[in-house]
Amino acid sequence: MKRTFCTVLMIGLLLSACAKQQILDKINLFIVASFDEISRDQLEITLVVPRFQAGKPEAVSDELYSKIGNTSTGIRESLRAQMDKPLQPGKLSVVLFGSDKASSGIEKELDVLLRNAFFSRGMYLAVVDGRAKNVLEANFNKKQEKGIFLYHVLDANTKNGTLPSQNLHEFEYALVGKGLDPYLPLIRNDHGRVVVSGTALFKNDKFVATLDSSQSRLMKLLLENVNEGIFEVKLDSGAFLAIENVGSTVKYHMKNEAILISLNMNCKIREAERYSTSDEHLRSLKKQFKEQLHQEETELIKTFQKKAIDPLGLGDFARSRNRHWKEEDWMRQYPTMKVDVDVHVNIMESGIKL
């Protein structure tokens, strides 16, 4: 009895261990992929497959594979015909969308990324100004693998830069959630360099408007608590000053049908240009900075309202404060709604000089 038990257990264990092996040297990983629209129902996918040379850990070259087809998984299948090793999608960390593809909707491609258990929810998505393939073709970095480099560019710009945080999970969250619209970073190929040029705003799954990088920084201030970022202030005298944000907090309030956003910012003077930082001057500087910030933020919100997009999630906020919130009613009143921004600025330090 015991012997039969042991034999059957061993056979079972050995049989169930016969799963497909995937050894790193024998598969093709890709870290970045891009989607471009060719015609109405055809798209082009480009994958960048890193090639490592034995014995030289720093020597990485990239190989581009691209193919046109109807569905993304079908294209992946036909890409396999060009490759020497099986393709493994598990490491995909950056997905780029060409601006044409983004404007005609990316819901189908998102579904592929969300459905497959092998894709991470922390991957970055970005919209490319122009064709996404052009960015991947550019030789922007010789030392690092392109995908890793792009991942680090987006990661650095999100964690301590102008981009509001957005990965696959957050994009889906904003896309399916009621009363908020998603946004993605916008990058472009600037003479062989990859530049993060701003934010792409979406209406549902379609790319409709862009913000430049100073506007994205202003939007980030309204979305989350930020503790970095340089702001230029134009003084009455015409001179420019640079002020660094060392910690801003943002809070939304609902006051009888109007939304009040209160923004509190602690900052440091970075560039004073012989401008004396006496008490009186500081006060006027503070006032000017405050007014400038207030005006810029209000303008930003006005643009959102005009385009009927809601990347700040004001609708979602209103939903959480109002039991009888309806999406249709909200969309009707949103473009003309009153949104106030209340800015408080606190200049804490002026560096190690007066």
Added chain:
Amino acid sequence: MTSHIHERKTVSPYLTFVIVHAMLFGIDFLFLVIKPIQMAGQDAWTGVLLCSVGIHIVIVMMYSILNRHRTDLMHIHIRLFGQGIGMMLNMIFTVYFLFVSVYQVRLFIEVIQVWVFPELKTWSLALVLLLIAYYIISGGFRVIVGICMFSLINTLFFVTIFFMIPYFHFNNLLPAMSHSPHDIFGATKDLTTSYMGIETLLFCYPFIKTPEKSQKWAHWGVLSMTLIYVVEVIFTIITFKTEQLSDELWPGLTKYKFIQFPFVERFEFIGSSATILRLFPVICLSIWVSNRIMKFTFAIRQRKVLPFMLGLVFIATCLIPNRVGVDLVHSWIRQSGISVIFGYIPALFLFDISRTKVKKTK
């Protein structure tokens, strides 16, 4: 007709906590939040509390029946309803527990097939799992309770929630109490599935040393699971939008997708394989219970029935082909579980009380 279990085979009363914890912390935990949240949205956590209150009352009823007769349910059945009907009720319970274990085994294999090895055959993994289950169950009740201890390790995986802190949106919890009582009761009813498993206590009772003292531990077990469920529901509400959840299958595993370590790129492989810790306690206890009923009914040795039972589970597991099949079995088990916990046990309780009253007046 009180069944006597040798003291060597019994466990301490505090281990009731472990049994309850292990039975409730099954694989279902990975997706228990979806339906309640779809029904009651941000108020789903009130459903958890309501359901927990109901379960506490059911436990009180169970213990009052058991303490009065000082034996387990299969003896009580025969005592209350006579040989024929009692036997039939016992057989119904056997089938129910077998179905629970079939469902759990198939669910675990499905998780592995979707998340780790898509090309894995159902039968090969089922064979290995059931052979290990045979090894554990033939060790007796004390060994099974020992295996239940492993489910406590699952609580450690709760720490992973803190990796999602950057994605929290506390606004999702507001406005509180905006759903109708009807929705909240719907969520409560749906959550009963996650409390299924306490009915095993009806059969474990004689195996507990000084069983009257174990009631307190059963309550503590349910209380600890209520806390875990409330936390899980609240964390899910603040991380995901309700619309997002409607097309997730296993939000409990999706949350592992946010975790990245330099040395483990994909935590979900570890997380989905670790569900085996949830699987074994549940299937071992369920098969043990049905096995015990068979032994009692047909007066054969437990060792002889066990391979036969495992064979049945194996065949039934292999017969469930896909997601749709798993869902179908789930809905059967849900219905029967709800009717056992909130229908049969209270009915039995009332019947038992009125019977003793009638006897006294005579």
